[in-house]
Amino acid sequence: MSKQKENAHHPFYEETIGTKSIFEGRMISLQVDTVRLPNGETATREIVRHPGAVAVVAIMDGKMLVVEQFRKPLDKAQVEIPAGKLDAGEEPEAAARRELEEETGFRARSMRRLNSFSTSPGFADEIIHIYYTDDLEQGEAHLDDEEFLTCEAITIEQAQRYIEEGKICDAKTLLAVYAWRLHTLTGSF
Structure with a gap:
């Protein structure tokens, strides 16, 4: 139906x-x-x-992988979790695995879906699918031709500081930080 x-x-x-x-x-x-x-x-x-997107909460040695890139709509650089849009016919988990490796150079040996959410239901149909992994191995980063970014692994305290400074202000990364904090405190999401 x-x-x-x-x-x-x-x-x-x-x-x-x-x-x-x-x-x-x-x-x-x-x-x-x-x-x-x-x-x-x-x-x-x-x-x-919008075709939909994926994002990955990737934890390595107690730190979260993030990327910093310039976001023209905000006219500033942002720190975000690895993410990207779904290609036509692509399954969300496959896209999450692809984006993680493309942007960070790490592959997820295992991954699980945390949730999906609409970004701006008042005017857009975009759905972002959030995945989690703490089971990483070295892969190979290969950015798109128009993509310029750096990757780093940050602590929860660094993430909180980035939020306070406005370096992290997008919904998917805020959600990721709070989910990571919850997981650290309780052992579950």
Whole structure:
């Protein structure tokens, strides 16, 4: 059953009655949908379509692997966990393994899914799948042609300092730091 049919009986359901494509890029597309509201009126919804992404909480010798790269939308460098978008037809775990090695030079011998979350459900359909590993072996980093970053392994205290300094401010990395802290304190996620 499609999500649309599955959700059609919800009292706040908004039926799509028209879609206009505005932009088709290599990473995202933008569309404007006309919807029928629960009260019968119509409204427009601007929607960013994204193929989805993965991110990896990779722990090595009690430290978390992070990368620093420039993020043009924020116009500053950010420290983040290894992450990237799903390729067409790619399974999330395969993408997580690929991104981890591409960005850090480490391979996960084993990995487990922690959770998946929507990044901005008010206007985007992007879902990020978060994976965890502490079972790493040396691999080979191979960045994309347009990707410039450095990798480091940080302690929980360094991560907290980066959060306070604004070097870590994205949702996936904040989630990773708090999940790592929880795991360190309790032994579980």
